[in-house]
Amino acid sequence: MKRQLLLFFYYTITLSVFAQSVYRENNIKFDGEQEDKTYYLYGNKNNPSCHIKIDFFYPNEYADKAILEKIQSWFTYSFFGENYGNVTPKQAAKKYTKAFISQYKEDFESSGIFKKEELQAKLRGEDIRDYKSLYIYQKTIRNTILFNRGNVISQVINTYEYTGGAHGLSTTQGLNLDIETGNPIRYNDVFFDYEEDKISDLLLTYLLDKYKVGTKEELNDMGFMFDKITPSRNFVVNDQGITFIYGQYELGAYTLGIIELFVPYYYIYMYMKPDSAVMRLARRQ
Numbered sequence: 001m002k003r004q005l006l007l008f009f010y011y012t013i014t015l016s017v018f019a020q021s022v023y024r025e026n027n028i029k030f031d032g033e034q035e036d037k038t039y040y041l042y043g044n045k046n047n048p049s050c051h052i053k054i055d056f057f058y059p060n061e062y063a064d065k066a067i068l069e070k071i072q073s074w075f076t077y078s079f080f081g082e083n084y085g086n087v088t089p090k091q092a093a094k095k096y097t098k099a100f101i102s103q104y105k106e107d108f109e110s111s112g113i114f115k116k117e118e119l120q121a122k123l124r125g126e127d128i129r130d131y132k133s134l135y136i137y138q139k140t141i142r143n144t145i146l147f148n149r150g151n152v153i154s155q156v157i158n159t160y161e162y163t164g165g166a167h168g169l170s171t172t173q174g175l176n177l178d179i180e181t182g183n184p185i186r187y188n189d190v191f192f193d194y195e196e197d198k199i200s201d202l203l204l205t206y207l208l209d210k211y212k213v214g215t216k217e218e219l220n221d222m223g224f225m226f227d228k229i230t231p232s233r234n235f236v237v238n239d240q241g242i243t244f245i246y247g248q249y250e251l252g253a254y255t256l257g258i259i260e261l262f263v264p265y266y267y268i269y270m271y272m273k274p275d276s277a278v279m280r281l282a283r284r285q
Contacts, residue, residue, distance in 0.1 A: 026148050026179055028068075029061035033093040039101045041108055041135070050104040050137035052097055056080075057143055058089045059153075062179075070182030071153065078175045079143055079157055104137050138162040147238040152185070152277055153177045154236045156245075172245050172258050174236040178277040187233040190242075190278045195271035196231060202268060203229045203244060206261045207251075223253035239281050241265050 035054040041047040058075040062068040076092050077085035084092040140160045147154040154176045162168030176185040191199065204216070207229065213219060229251070232244040241264040248254050265282035272279050 024149060026151060026153065027063065028059045028071075028148065028153070028179070030057050030145065031060040031089075032057045033089050035093050035097045037097050037101065039104060041105075048108075048135035050101060050139075052100045052139045053141070054093050054097065055142040056089060056093055057145060060089075067179060067182040071177050071179060074175065074177055074182075074184055075143075075155075078173065079141065100137075100139060107137075108135055135164070136162070137164075138168065146236055149239060150281055151178060151180045152237065152281065153179060154238060156236055167254075169248065170258060171247055172234075172260075174234050174243075174245055176235070176237055176278075180277070185237075185277050187231065187235070190273060190276045191231070191271055192273060199231045199268065199271055200229050202263060203231060203261055206263055207259075210259075210261065219252075223256050225252045237278050237281065239284065242268065242278070 033054070033056045035052065038049050038051045040049040056079055058079075059068060059071050062071075072089070073085050076087070076089055080092045080096045084096065087095065138161065141157065143155050143157045145153065145155050154174065157171075157173045157175065159171045159173070160168055177183070178185050207219065207224075208214060208216075211219065211222060213222070216224075232246055232250075234245045234247070236243050236245070241262055243260050243262045246259040246261075248256070248258060251259055269279070269282040272282060
């Protein structure tokens, strides 16, 4: 009896310590950089314009400075692109804004599509609203920290961009980081390659359930167009499960929008690698 009680307390304490290590808030502080700029062609507020808005949140304090540098670089790289990974967040935000406006100037000023005098003549018409809308650029980028516990950070970057045409394009991009190493957590870090077909079947089940239908044919009638669902390499995690993200046009018509399929760990952990950072979270389910 005494031995059983000792074992009980041992496992209770062990599980308690493990749970705290998984669910404890990561001791990381965040800061932000914002940009909100509008440029009018030739500097005239009566002309068409471009507008860019950036809300960028990034880690700026952590005890391990080497890890901090790595995860901050990944945040910057994933938000702004490969040309910005080696500059500070403030520099990246200003550089990206300047590049966006410079591209707009190049497209409509330097390219010779509009000379200043010709543009002013066109804009003196009685109704210039439709004309001006053809030459407007817009871009909004914002990231959101979804999960920050158990040595894992998971965030999404939401982007909307309009550069003419019938409509703009929205994207949602996930980034998961293991702060024990400072490295990103990719699909192949989490799942066995040979389990892809089983994960695909599982995702189809969740898609059918999401849209309250029973067959793939019914999904086709709704605008979906795919032979099978390839597990998205774009995903985010938390302490409950994994959300697979599919962009516009990826599974079907534009009108379907961005599709997110959340799968609890209980139904997918058997396809995961036992030594992955995400499995640390899954083991608590």
